[in-house]
Amino acid sequence: MAKVLLFGPLRDLAGWRERNFDGVADLAGLMARLDPELALAVNGPGVQVAVDKAIVRGDASLGPRSEVAFLPPMSGG
Amino acid sequence: MIRLQTESLDVGGLLNLFCQGRADIGGVVSFTGLARHEDGRVTGLELEAYPGFTETWIADLILRANHRFSLLDTLVIHRTGLIAQGEAIVFVACAARHRRQAFEGADFLMDHLKSQAPFWKKQHGPGGEHWIEPRSIDYQDLDRWKTSPSDATD
Numbered sequence: 001m002a003k004v005l006l007f008g009p010l011r012d013l014a015g016w017r018e019r020n021f022d023g024v025a026d027l028a029g030l031m032a033r034l035d036p037e038l039a040l041a042v043n044g045p046g047v048q049v050a051v052d053k054a055i056v057r058g059d060a061s062l063g064p065r066s067e068v069a070f071l072p073p074m075s076g077g
Numbered sequence: 078m079i080r081l082q083t084e085s086l087d088v089g090g091l092l093n094l095f096c097q098g099r100a101d102i103g104g105v106v107s108f109t110g111l112a113r114h115e116d117g118r119v120t121g122l123e124l125e126a127y128p129g130f131t132e133t134w135i136a137d138l139i140l141r142a143n144h145r146f147s148l149l150d151t152l153v154i155h156r157t158g159l160i161a162q163g164e165a166i167v168f169v170a171c172a173a174r175h176r177r178q179a180f181e182g183a184d185f186l187m188d189h190l191k192s193q194a195p196f197w198k199k200q201h202g203p204g205g206e207h208w209i210e211p212r213s214i215d216y217q218d219l220d221r222w223k224t225s226p227s228d229a230t231d
Binding site: 050069074 | 110125127129130133166167190193194195196197198199208209210211215
């Protein structure tokens with residue numbers, strides 16, 4: 001089970017902040033399970049992906065307790 | 078030290094505590110960022126952080142600032158959640174042996190925090206709410222610190 005976190009405008013778009021996904025082995029598999037509109041948005045310009053709080057590029061394998069965060073362009077403080 | 082908090086900032090108290098009992102430093106420079114009302118267009122801000130990730134990013138920034146400006150101590154306290162107009166959003170303090178290092182350290186930290194820190198900021202106002210991104214001036218401010226190609230990601 002992977003825990004997925006959404007931030008900023010992605011959270012508003014999806015209507016949720018945190019959700020668990022069972023049976024996903026990698027990021028590609030997780031992407032395929034997202035609603036099409038959200039999947040499009042997380043692949044949009046400037047969106048970064050963090051697995052267990054480390055930025056990853058491309059696909060990454062996910063463990064049973066992985067935390068995946070989709071980070072839209074940051075606003076700064 | 079870094080702290081993210083939803084509670085209001087006691088700026089005077091933070092500064093007093095930071096300076097207390099320090100005979101090793103020659104100066105402290107602090108900066109307090111406030112939520113502007115933008116001529117009535119903004120009633121407040123909503124700031125979202127990624128707990129754990131945001132602190133790590135700020136800690137790395139502090140290490141760079143401490144090294145670059147020989148800072149002896151650094152404090153970054155940042156609000157998250159709902160912030161009303163006029164309230165403090167961020168408090169930064171830098172201590173150094175000499176004032177110039179402390180001034181530059183605080184300046185460096187704020188330019189990076191304002192443009193690159195992992196926060197997502199929503200503006201609330203009479204016209205509704207919308208997510209905001211750094212302004213072009215924020216990126217121009219950031220460019221001041223680029224001294225070599227390796228600083229391009231600063």
